[in-house]
Amino acid sequence: MSLSETTPAPQTSCLADRPIKPLPSDRLERIEAWGMNTAALAYVFRPSTLEGVQEVFALARSHGRKVCLRGMGRSYGDAALLAENICLDLTRMNRILDWNPHTGRITVEPGATIGDIWRYAIGDGWWPPVVSGTMYVSLGGGAAMNIHGKNNWKVGPIGEHILEFDLLLPTGEIVTCSSERHSDLFYAAIGGFGMLGCFTRLTLQLKRVYSGLLEVDAFSTQNFEDIVEQFERRMDSYDYLVGWIDCFATGRHLGRGLVHAARYLAPGEDPIPAQTLRVENQELPDTLMGIIPKSVMWRCMKPFANNLGMRLVNWARFTAGNTIGNHKRVRQSHAAFAFLLDYVPNWKWAYKPGCLIQYQSFIPAEQAARCFADQLTLCQQMGIVPWLGVFKRHRRDRFLMTHSVDGYSLALDIPMYPHTRARVWALAKQLNQLVLEAGGRFYFAKDSTLDPDTARAYLGEETIARFVKLKRECDPEGLLQSALSRRLFPTLYE
Ligand SMILES: Cc1cc2nc3c(=O)[nH]c(=O)nc-3n(C[C@H](O)[C@H](O)[C@H](O)COP(=O)(O)OP(=O)(O)OC[C@H]3O[C@@H](n4cnc5c(N)ncnc54)[C@H](O)[C@@H]3O)c2cc1C
Structure with a gap:
């Protein structure tokens, strides 16, 4: 069923x-x-x-x-x-309305996607300042959730780069908002999960890039304390940091994983920027190893889509990264680095006949290693081990319904079947408690399991009243x- x-x-x-x-x-x-x-x-x-x-x-x-x-x-x-x-x-309101290749300001309709935007602008040397793990996100939807990228601690969420938007209110009025104009509405509609009005036009400031490539370093980390320590040490020297966690590892390896750290190239570091900035040189490959078409790759994942298979995949990934991948340095296109999850279209179908929930919590830096270790231990004790864990660094922001903290997030992809649904919900309830005790927050874009009391507890009565x-x-x-x-x-x- x-x-x-x-x-x-x-x-x-x-x-x-x-x-x-x-x-x-x-x-x-x-x-x-x-x-x-x-x-x-x-x-x-x-x-x-x-x-x-x-x-x-x-x-x-x-x-x-x-x-x-x-x-x-x-x-x-x-x-x-x-x-x-x-x-x-x-999604049909997806036109690019205005583009200035000198200032990097782009004005779009709300259905234009992150993919539409980078493809339009990269040839002029501009890239969206914040992108999610998939490019198939509309700017309207991204603004409504105030999405973050692998550079959140450095540049904040997408809302900090939106210069202006038009919001069509259900009353029929169109309000133009910016951080100075109708600023209350600006800071509430961004992250306001589509409740205050419909974005009908948005202007975004893009980021100047001098190459189509990023310099990417990969290294392994042995547990949650280690990954936090490595992130803290590298925050100043990189533009992007993202960790992958092997959620099956236990004991002193609890929270072990791999980190990918990337930095933009400065002018002159790329000898052929006009070439690397071409859209064709950014696109993700159509096949895996030149053989398996992307469209069927999710079927190749299917035999591993169970606890045993995923334990093996996570172990193999960590082991490969821990040995050959450790401190490896490569140059990678922006799209290849940013949109890893788009390599395999419809990878979620591998979860069928079940489905998945994503549980992403945001924990203040001092509490993060302990809280995430407790979360994973609980998952393992309940026999519901996430198949994928992604780790990021964040900073606080001014948006009213913000999910962000000065700390870390761990996004857990939790498989669910009809017979495990009640257990997954019971698990989420206990995870929520750990998050609240650590002073953490949640993210509506990923949520399936929160309840009004938990939402009130982390947002606070005053914020909800506003x-x-x-x-x-x-x-x-x-x-x-x-x-x-x-x-x-x-x-x-x-
Ligand atoms: C594989 C994958 C990876 C992801 N990685 C990340 C990540 O790295 N970082 C991150 O922050 N998020 C991430 N996400 C979540 C995703 O970025 C958000 O859920 C985003 O809001 C989706 O945009 P959408 O266009 O699909 O909006 P939808 O999911 O369709 O809608 C999201 C919200 O926006 C509202 N909305 C939509 N359009 C408008 C509009 N024009 N005006 C006002 N409200 C509107 C909707 O009512 C809804 O509340 C990821 C999701 C997936 C599937």
Whole structure:
């Protein structure tokens, strides 16, 4: 049985405001969370213009429906889903509206992806300052979650590079925001998980690069204390740092892994920048080792998609990195370094007939090694070992609903099957407790399991009250909703 059952929409008071009228049934589609752990039947509209978005808002209002905004659907959980209501899919609003190759400022519609942006700009020597582990993320969706990259401790989240945006409020008003103009709304809508309005135009400052290549160093680390120590030591000398953790290792090897550290090349270090900056020289290879087409690679992962297989894969990866890969230095294209997860399209299908949740927590630096060791020990004791663990360094930021801390995050890909679902939820509950005790935070883009009490505990009453106040000003009827917002913030609709 698939876990992806349609989530029934709870009948909240806001739904009772207006009579619910039927919408065209040919608009009904099954929309899935990226982790395949939940799904919803919703009426999907894909406008290609601002007027089209406004029409969808009007349609929702006249039919007593709510609207859930959706970009590329790359959130692992229920952030871009809402059963029995309207899914406003912005992927057709993906035009580049303005580009200045001298200043690196780009203005786009919200459905333009990180991939669209780097492909457009790299030939002029510019790269997005913040990218997620996949390029298939829309800028609107990325801003709504305030995504971070492998350089978060150095440059902050994407919101710190957004110069300006237009936000279409459900009231019909379009508000232009920047860090100076309507700054309250600027710092709340970025990271505001699509609750305050729809981004319809965004201007992003890109980063100047002098080569299409990065210099990448690889080295191994023996446990969580070691990886924290190595990160702290290297933060000043690199532009990107990312760790991979073997979640099956135990005892004194708990938290062992590999680190990839990269730096931009300075002018003159690359003898042929005009060549390395060409889009063709960035693209990820179509085949594995020149033989296996990318499209079938997830099938090759299938025999290993079980605890024993993943234990073996993690061990082999660590062992290879620990010996031949240790202190290896290579030059790699920006895309190859940044989008490792895009090498194997649809790799998540290897989890079928199960699915996955991603559990990413953000822990202050002093507590991080201890807290992550406790998290992994708990996972191992409960027999639910994450198949992938990714480790990053972060810094604090000013955004109202921020997930970031001055510390570290560990993102755990946890496999789930119908018969383990209750155990995974019980595990998540205990993990949440560890995170709260360590003064940590959570990330809506990855979340599937938080509850209102936990959200309140890490965000604080005052922050939630400020967000609720803005929600009432921008969206007095509670038109914008999602399964995640209903799950975590029932007070948004009271
Ligand atoms: C393989 C993989 C790797 C990832 N790596 C990272 C990573 O390294 N760092 C990181 O931070 N995240 C990462 N993510 C998470 C991903 O970046 C976020 O979930 C991002 O928000 C997805 O963008 P999207 O376009 O798919 O938005 P969706 O998932 O479709 O929507 C995300 C949110 O944005 C809202 N929204 C969408 N469009 C708009 C709009 N125009 N206006 C207002 N609100 C809107 C939605 O309502 C929803 O709340 C990863 C995800 C995957 C699948």
